[in-house]
Amino acid sequence: MSRATSGCATPMTVVVPVKDDAVLLEGCLSAIGRQTRPPDEVIVVDNASSDDSAAVARRAGARVISETRPGIAAAASTGYDAVLTGIIVRCDADTLPPEDWLERVHRAFADDPGLTALTGSGFFYDLPAVRGRLARIFYLWGYYGGMRAAVGNVPLWGSNMAMRVDAWREVRRHVHRHDPLVHDDTDLSFQLGSTARVRYDPRLVVGVSGRTFESVAAVRRRFRLAWHTLAVNWADSPPWERWSARIASWWRRRRNWSRGAVRRGPRSRRPPRG
Numbered sequence: 001m002s003r004a005t006s007g008c009a010t011p012m013t014v015v016v017p018v019k020d021d022a023v024l025l026e027g028c029l030s031a032i033g034r035q036t037r038p039p040d041e042v043i044v045v046d047n048a049s050s051d052d053s054a055a056v057a058r059r060a061g062a063r064v065i066s067e068t069r070p071g072i073a074a075a076a077s078t079g080y081d082a083v084l085t086g087i088i089v090r091c092d093a094d095t096l097p098p099e100d101w102l103e104r105v106h107r108a109f110a111d112d113p114g115l116t117a118l119t120g121s122g123f124f125y126d127l128p129a130v131r132g133r134l135a136r137i138f139y140l141w142g143y144y145g146g147m148r149a150a151v152g153n154v155p156l157w158g159s160n161m162a163m164r165v166d167a168w169r170e171v172r173r174h175v176h177r178h179d180p181l182v183h184d185d186t187d188l189s190f191q192l193g194s195t196a197r198v199r200y201d202p203r204l205v206v207g208v209s210g211r212t213f214e215s216v217a218a219v220r221r222r223f224r225l226a227w228h229t230l231a232v233n234w235a236d237s238p239p240w241e242r243w244s245a246r247i248a249s250w251w252r253r254r255r256n257w258s259r260g261a262v263r264r265g266p267r268s269r270r271p272p273r274g
Contacts, residue, residue, distance in 0.1 A: 011040040011086035012106055012162075017067075017075035019047040021093035022056045024209065029060035031096050037103035039089065043082055047075040053093075071180030073187060076158070078177075080168045089162040090185075094209035096125060097160070104204055105162045116196040117163035119156045120204025127210035135213055144200065147186060150230055152194030152242030158185035160206045167192060182229045190233040194246040 044057035
């Protein structure tokens with residue numbers, strides 16, 4: 001599941017961490033195989049699965065890497081480490097992306113050379129309609145709103161995100177990859193920092209499983225992991241420090257823009273957004 005890299009196109013590698021998810025993984029890889037802009041490579045990181053997840057990945061043409069250390073943070077980090085250049089695109093084994101998913105991701109980075117990372121939204125394809133809409137409103141919108149305040153930047157969502165390889169290399173030694181209790185996407189968002197150019201695209205939408213809501217215990221576990229992730233990262237950099245750095249960065253960019261606008265004259269572009 002790869003294609004020859006175009007001479008002018010930025011290569012894109014899809015990384016999918018998996019543990020005992022062979023059935024859903026097969027659907028995910030099938031959807032990736034139907035992309036209008038095919039990936040240059042698909043890497044599936046097998047996190048000590050006891051089912052045939054690795055065999056499913058190989059049949060689909062993906063490169064399989066084994067990571068025996070427990071936790072999605074370890075598996076995802078190992079996959080990112082294996083990407084040498086271009087754009088890392090991340091999804092989960094239960095993700096079902098539309099056919100133009102990678103095309104949209106590629107266009108976003110091509111149109112904005114300063115973009116560090118990109119993320120989007122999702123819907124729960126296996127929940128009843130009303131329950132699925134409520135889950136999307138309270139869970140996904142709550143995640144982006146709450147975590148943005150906590151991180152001091154747009155938070156990444158592991159089911160639908162992408163970042164430049166260079167950005168990963170700058171933070172790879174700082175992520176808590178050996179902690180199986182962190183949410184890897186939130187932890188990565190903390191490490192990228194409050195001044196990184198991270199964008200949320202509401203049109204970048206994928207389907208995901210609603211199994212998170214299959215029981216009260218499952219929901220509670222996700223919230224426990226979220227609080228653990230916040231505690232680990234706030235110990236190093238509390239939110240007020242992160243927002244101070246973000247605001248200071250914005251003022252520097254605005255000041256630099258203003259100085260340039262004086263030189264450029266009245267037809268200069270509008271000032272940078274925060």
